[in-house]
Amino acid sequence: GDSVTQMEGPVTLSEEAFLTINCTYTATGYPSLFWYVQYPGEGLQLLLKATKADDKGSNKGFEATYRKETTSFHLEKGSVQVSDSAVYFCALNTVTYKYIFGTGTRLKVLA
């Protein structure tokens, strides 16, 4: 079945460091890929998405490129801030509206 695998956290970085959170997927067909962020005490918010191969989603300095050849959708940010501390979820969906989520990666950014 469809699945999403994320790197285990927590990831701890200093402010202004480069961030990469790995995400790979297994899916039949051609899924859409998403990154969601959950700040402490809040619900999930869509961070970015890509709907087809080679698409790049970007928002708030975060980027992720849909790589069909490596079945990956890694999240990157060039310079993280303390306010980026949150849990990041990679997700996919295919021919239905069901989302498959990864287990989430907790990011902690230190000042």
Place this chain on the structure above:
Amino acid sequence: GAVVSQHPSRVICKSGTSVKIECRSLDFQATTMFWYRQFPKKSLMLMATSNEGSKATYEQGVEKDKFLINHASLTLSTLTVTSAHPEDSSFYICSATRTSGRVGKGTDTQYFGPGTRLTVL
């Protein structure tokens, strides 16, 4: 942007009682809503898909009689945890898609509610 609300945000109840959680799409019509459960330090687990005017579709392993879902209108879905027990304590999250309900590639964004923390004593 699209807003989804949940009520209550936090509820504490005694074992054996029932709890109702509401999910509302505030500025759009949601043909389809989803209910998830999130365990500590774990990912979201889809419990059921709720379609307006029809019965909910439950995921394997989710008890239909325990988690009653009613999607009464295009802006409201409710989850009722019946005869709650301590093991039902969790974070319940709903989401909604602003779609026409067409069958096809699910490229439409899901908008998530802020979640409801249920604690059963």
